[in-house]
Amino acid sequence: MHRTVSGGAAAVLMLGLGALPLSVARAQDLQSPTTALDAPEALFVPTPLTLGSATVEIGGAARLEYDSNIYAQAFGEKDDFRLLFRPYAELNRKGGAVAINARAEGDFRKYFRYDSEDAIGGKVTAGLNWTPSASDRLGAAASWQHIIEDRGEPEGNTLPSIGPRELNALDGDISYIHQGAHIGFMLRASASHFRYSKAIDANRDLDNVGALARVMLRVSPLMNGFVEGFASRRDFRQTPQAGELNRDSRTYGGRAGIAIDPGGTLRGEAAVGVYRFDPRDSRIAPRTRMSAEIGLTYAPRPRTAITLDGFVGNVATYRAGVQSREDMRFRLGVQQEIRHNLRGELGLVYRRSKYFGTSLTEKIYGITGELEYALNRRVALAANARWSKRDSTGALDDYDRTRVGLELRVHY
Template sequence: MRARNRLLTSCVSLCVAIPFATPALAQQTDRPASVLDLVAQEYQPIGIRLGNIRIDPELDARIEYDSNIYAEATDKDDDWKTVISPRLTGTYDAGTVKMTARAAGTFRRFFSFKRENSSAGLADLKLGWQPNEGTSIQGTGGWERAIEDRGDPEARNFQTIGPRRIDVLHGTLNVAHEMGRLGFDAEAAARRLDHVSSIDAERDHAVYSGSARLRYRLSGLVSIFGQGFVNRRDFRLATDTSGINRDATTYGGRGGVAIDPGGTLRGDFGVGVFRFDPSDPTLKGRTGLSVEGSMTFQPTQRIAFTLDAFQGDVATLRAGAIARTDSRLQIGMQSEARHNLRWSLAAFYRRTNFVGTPVKERTIGGLFEAEYLINRLFSVAATVRYGDRSSDDPTESYTRLRGGVELRVRF
């Protein structure tokens, strides 16, 4: 069992180890992932079982107020919206082989600003094979219709048309192998972003990523690792509107510590360097600090503290920028106040540096959620999110508050 936990940690840590190579897309679920297991069995969904197959239907329905729907510095527009999010997950578990299929949608409808309405969705398939306790192979592929959030650093600022819609095709292959104290993980991934609107054609690109990690176990829970990574960005158009070739390769390495799940402290954290090499001969390469980490401290069964950190190269299409570096930090707390009442609180900081321009942006904010479980099928939740961005470009600064109530259905 411990070996399986180690393999799971390896897969998860490797998935988050590759630095972000594309602009951030809007989350299709607006909820922080829970790190706590619900204690009371009577509140856990049963799902639908068909032999080795389990099907889990879910539905969230939310009404939310947004104080600044366009993330504007002045003359802010506010509105109410409904958000309907159905999800369906099917899992086949035959011991050494496990398959998970997902389909989900997020439908946002505004009360007054109808042009901001959006429909997001995803469909993917994950196949895992564990031939023995020391080896795991996992492949994932799928499609997503992502909706750009108006508060993203490079979001569309035209208010006469809706937010950007992006079709994303992705595939990943991961291999993990354990050899006594030594462990090895490797991952290859491809991602293609196709913006639906023709005016965003210069943003269409593919990302090809690879990562390899070698781990050495110091004790039953603690390992040290060394890791190398490479990302290649290949834009569909040869140049953007300014005549610059945006293709680039980013590579680098990190070293750090990984702690297996099951203990009071778990997760991993790595620090290293990255090298950004643009394909355009008129642009200069650059070297920077690379940080990636996600840690959870759970002193008791009912409370947990989380830390997520990132710094590295991110793709950019901002006019005049030759590169972009993001630094992000989020600190959170999750708790089960009672067997059917849980809540989470988080504060975050993001700093975006557009290299080649004087523009730097700093965003601070927080989120809060409380969920009350009525019974096995239904729960209600209240959510609040706040963001405050300051920028060297005054037109890019904004404050934004979003809050709502939600009904959640689990079968």
Template sequence: MFAGRFHSPAARGLAAFAGSWLVLALPEAAAQSQRPEITRPDIAPPPTLRATTRPAELRRPVALPPAPRQSTESEPEDASILPETREAYRTADPESDGEREGEETDTENDEKAPASQTLRRAKIDGDLSEEAPPPIPEDGKEPIEPLLVPVDGDHARINDMTAALPVDEEVDPERLGRPITPRRFGLYQPLGIRMGSFLFHPEAETNLVHTDNLFRSAASRQADTALEIAPRLRVTSDWSRHAIEARVEGLRSYHERFESEDDRKITASLRGRIDVTRKTNVAADLSYDYGQETRGSLTGPALNAPRANIETRRAALEGNHRFNRLSLQIRGARTEYDYSNETGIDDRSYTQDEAGTRIGYEFVPGVRVFVDGSANRRKHETAALADGILRDSTGTRVRAGIALDIRGTLKGEASLGWAQQKPDDARLRPTEGLILDSSLTWRPTGLTEFILSAKSDVAESDAALTSGALSRQAAIEVRHALQRNLILLAGLSYAVTEYTGTPVTERVLKETLGTEYYLSREVALTARYQHTNFFSTTPGADYTDNEVRVGVKIRR
């Protein structure tokens, strides 16, 4: 009875729309009925679910059935809804957190993966779980840090190379208390030239020097101007273990009036360190030095006498081992001093053999106390011409001090002790006294640093009936970067030398002002002024000296 009603145009259109809807809806309904229905009544579905994709190397391979939409690496991390196929295959157990049968958990994956590939779990909003704190290093696990040892008779330091890192970064010392080179500020730091696993650092400096008392004498003051040329080359290794460093430095000066005062100096050294284990290493040092003695002291040359040439050859070996917080060092060295002049007289030449040990204990990271003891034997080639006495002697040094390595603020060490050098000949008195040694750098800000140094030792003397001299000196230097490329310098030093067997005491006070202006990373202009006051108990030996130098420094 309804057939007649479908003859109208409106009825025919409605029937066509209903038939089309049935054709499209019935297949989709059949497909939905075949999918498993997942219900989690205890957890309300969030309005949006943030998808976090894993890195490709940690992603677990899971076979998924064909689905109309697959997640890829290019999928944005802020996708609001995960694909339906993944939601359908998640387990209904709320405690499983989405783990599927046959899969490895994240914990298992992290245990099997190398430490370098272990990544932190992505942080999800609302996740209040805390990450595990970093592990606390055990005693003795940190790399070994050999201790700094002053060398009796020669203040050169062994095993102080800065290897394995570019020089534009200030590296931590390889051992606690190593002296710090003056900081270079800003971008004006040498990068060096890399050749394979080595870094080459060439440098050349030229100075024009003027002094108003060249001979350092009160009776005959002579002014002169000189040109100085000083090339340098430093080569360091860039290895993860072990280290080697080679240095070559030279100095040549040309005086305008007095050629006898021209300097001809060369210094070469080769240092190496073998890391046997994490707690043990062995270091060696070979060095050679050639130069001329200075005027103005009791043992220096007379006014009209030529200056003697001094050759110094040194070989040293040391071993270091750490027992948790306790460290032990054993060392030995042989040094040869050869004095020569135009007459061929070498009564001041001698050889020194030394052996020593040091024990340190680190109370807290960066603070270590130590005790140091050494013994030496000095043997001269001939007797002194002044009194005909052979000055062979035996000496001991005992020190106790503290080494600091407070990162970015205070570095170095300071020690206090006693020194004695006893001659074999009973006609000469032993030289002994209190000694102070330090090398500390304090950096209160990133633009200012203070360098405090002190040195003490027993020096040789060939004066009549004089067995030696106890020399002590202390200095402080302040460096401040006024701008990135402009550094101001100021220094003050004081030295006292007391001779044994004669009532002679010498004191030297020096004041220094200077500046360094960097035109670029490779070129710098330098200027320095130094005033010297020399005081002596010897009548007529006092003098003053003023020295001005300007120059240019080129380096890589």
């Protein structure tokens, strides 16, 4: 189920997530990222089925997991075992200058004791890339997703009497990239539509539109320097009542950075700049703060990869009395092919959520680990563990949480 993704692709994905509420984008999910290894002798790799001019990959994962604090509570923690089943099917077709991708996946969760936590989610995505020349690429993508929010999210639901928060998300984007011999540019527009399942969460429903423009300068055969500008608009569906803050806002800014893709030992993107948060409500102070995006992979050897992902920027907030929120998130990971059929990962996670208008600040620390043993090309077993701790200036927001699991992975 793991795929090789270039650092550049990961960074482009992060650009999209930067304009979204990070709780929706699952930034708190501490699962291991997609593998960055390019090991030539890796055993557990898919062998897609041929369907006419397309290929189809079918697979899934079944995990038995123990969670020491299923509600992510500071006191009175409840533990439980759960079963997770995540099947998927993916279709790819490439003919000439056009490549098409479609994927459907499910997310089924069953708890042993606390069945109010049982949930069903899923995602359907489709994308098209048209490459009319070696210098130009036009892409379009759309997705629908039923998301089950993690209990450990900042501003997440910790009430045992209410099941996990769920929502439907529609996303779409279109992009155009031109890379000349020395100068290039990229344009990207995106839109998102979030609707929560329960009436109690109606104040979280929002729409988001964004745009990004980048100018690139080729400084070497493998590296571009670039400057970019971005803007997004966040509109909440619910009209504020008398005395409530209007949380609609605009965010815009610019960054400068480097992109290494295609790369060798080092690949990916890194950029730093500023963003301007411009709220619609005059009672909320506008702010200019640092903006950063990082998605880098360092592979000193074919069987070793070190990854660094990061984000600093404004995100949506739903807390009463809070004017705005800024997240800083970084993940440092090491991936190693120990043998051709044994792969290991270790990750360190740090996240800070700063709430303006109050003295509230939350910091999350996490450690992730995984060992995957491939029985053959189609079947693998994995053992994984995640530990996370949140320290907050609000005592009731603290928690410690440990999750360990055994997983069966299959694909064709």
